Amino acid sequence: xxxxxxxxxxxxxxxxxxxxxxxxxxxxxxxxxxxxxxxxxxxxxxxxxxxxxxxxxxxxxxxxxxxxxxxxxxxxxxxxxxxxxxxxxxxxxxxxxxxxxxxxxxxxxxxxxxxxxxxxxxxxxxxxxxxxxxxxxxxxxxxxxxxxxxxxxxxxxxxxxxxxxxxx
Amino acid sequence: xxxxxxxxxxxxxxxxxxxxxxxxxxxxxxxxxxxxxxxxxxxxxxxxxxxxxxxxxxxxxxxxxxxxxxxxxxxxxxxxxxxxxxxxxxxxxxxxxxxxxxxxxxxxxxxxxxxxxxxxxxxxxxxxxxxxxxxxxxxxxxxxxxxxxxxxxxxxxxxxxxxxxxxx
Numbered sequence: 280x281x282x283x284x285x286x287x288x289x290x291x292x293x294x295x296x297x298x299x300x301x302x303x304x305x306x307x308x309x310x311x312x313x314x315x316x317x318x319x320x321x322x323x324x325x326x327x328x329x330x331x332x333x334x335x336x337x338x339x340x341x342x343x344x345x346x347x348x349x350x351x352x353x354x355x356x357x358x359x360x361x362x363x364x365x366x367x368x369x370x371x372x373x374x375x376x377x378x379x380x381x382x383x384x385x386x387x388x389x390x391x392x393x394x395x396x397x398x399x400x401x402x403x404x405x406x407x408x409x410x411x412x413x414x415x416x417x418x419x420x421x422x423x424x425x426x427x428x429x430x431x432x433x434x435x436x437x438x439x440x441x442x443x444x445x446x447x
Numbered sequence: 448x449x450x451x452x453x454x455x456x457x458x459x460x461x462x463x464x465x466x467x468x469x470x471x472x473x474x475x476x477x478x479x480x481x482x483x484x485x486x487x488x489x490x491x492x493x494x495x496x497x498x499x500x501x502x503x504x505x506x507x508x509x510x511x512x513x514x515x516x517x518x519x520x521x522x523x524x525x526x527x528x529x530x531x532x533x534x535x536x537x538x539x540x541x542x543x544x545x546x547x548x549x550x551x552x553x554x555x556x557x558x559x560x561x562x563x564x565x566x567x568x569x570x571x572x573x574x575x576x577x578x579x580x581x582x583x584x585x586x587x588x589x590x591x592x593x594x595x596x597x598x599x600x601x602x603x604x605x606x607x608x609x610x611x612x613x614x615x
Contacts, residue, residue, distance in 0.1 A: 301518075308520030348563060350469075351590040352476030352600070392586065394562070395516060416584020416602045418560065422519040432520070434584045434602060 280371070282378045285329040285341065290319050292338040293331065296363045297322060304425050306400045307359070308432075311425075322359070328382065332371055339366035342375045344382055347392050356388040360403075372403075376410055384439055393435040397422045404433070412437045448539070450546045453497040453509065458487050460506040461499065464531045465490060472593050474568045475527070476600075479593075490527070496550065500539055507534035510543045512550055515560050524556040528571075540571075544578055552607055561603040565590045572601070580605045 285293060294315050301318060304311035309321070322343060323329045332340035340362040347357040358379050362371045383391055393412070396404060416434030424430050453461065462483050469486060472479035477489070490511060491497045500508035508530040515525035526547050530539045551559055561580070564572060584602030592598050 304518050308516035308518050310517045310521075313517075348476035349478045349481075350472050350476050351565070351592060352563065353478075354591060355586075355589055390587075390589070392589070395520065397519070415586055418523075418583055418602070418604060419558075419606070421523055421558070421560070423522060424519060434586070436586060438587070 280339065280374050281333045282330050282374065283333065285323060285331045289331050289338065289341075290323070293322060293329075293341050294319055296338070296341055296361050299364055300361050306397050306403070308395050308397075308422060328386070330375070330378065330382075332375060337363075337366075339363050339369070340371040340375050342379055344379055344386070346388075347394070354387075354389040355392050356383050356386070356390070357392055357394060358383075372406055376406065380410070380437075380439065389439055391437045391439060393433075395421070396433040396435050397424065398431040398433060399424055399427060404435075407435050407437075410437065448507065448542050449501045450498050450542065451501065453491060453499045457499050457506065457509075458491070461490060461497075461509050462487060464506070464509055464529050467532055468529050474565050474571070476563050476565075476590060496554070498543070498546065498550075500543060505531075505534075507531050507537070508539040508543050510547055512547055512554070514556075515562070522555075522557040523560050524551050524554070524558070525560055525562060526551075540574055544574065548578070548605075548607065557607055559605050559607060561601075563589070564601040564603050565592070566599040566601060567592055567595060572603075575603050575605075578605065 297318050301309050301313055302311050327343040327345040329343045331338050342360040344356055344358050346353055347355045360375050412435040414433045415436040418432040420429035421432040422430050465486050469477050469481055470479050495511040495513040497511045499506050510526055510528040512524055512526050514521055515523045528543050580603040582601045583604040586600040588597035589600040590598050
């Protein structure tokens, strides 16, 4: 698997991965009816570093890394991950997470925060927890799941290895 | 005190209130060097309902109310509040909060979430807690305070009176 920065030519492949996830509306707090143009604009916004996972010419996953807030909060980053439906169960998400944690360190971030992890997204929570993410917040009934009704969302957090040049 | 929707003509008065708060950089996770244009664009973005507090022709405070996330999270709103420096201690923040809670109900929101309440912002935390907000998350060392170094930020939450037409 090769993980590389996304380019304009990847837009169709990225949308093919985002569409089923956003349309399902059961993991991301995004309008399930979002247009392709808006979804691509969101996922590849200039402030974001967006990557794709490639293997044998096929695109298997995509993620972005972005500063989560500005000013006094600018040492914390946020990410979003989507694996192609056909590529699930092959370690793509794990590979993206490993890459993201390294990339975050390279960019000088001191922590990674997931703002909104839907409680029923058990696979993601398992993956984050194995990687050392802790649940630092729980938003009560913050997500209306299309089948299950109101469920909690977690805020998850991982401190990154502090690098000398960013020490206080 | 009259609380009314902000208009274009309020931009200078709004900036006069935002500038010292954003420049201080000790409560909002916003770039302390933000330009006037960017600050106004942020505070009065089309997706936001922005209000000002008026008394005897003077503008004493401003707040916005906005959907916090989309899709399955779209029943939760978020707010930002700033009181004019000269008007502190006169109940302006309390009046804005009361107005915001009513406005949120009118717009059909079921909960209000503050994403990033800096732990050292004791006055705000006291006000939110008196109004029934609970701390549902604690982001460790998420904010670099200009004088105090890394301090926690809270995620605070209040369920709003559920209205029959938005019940599950």
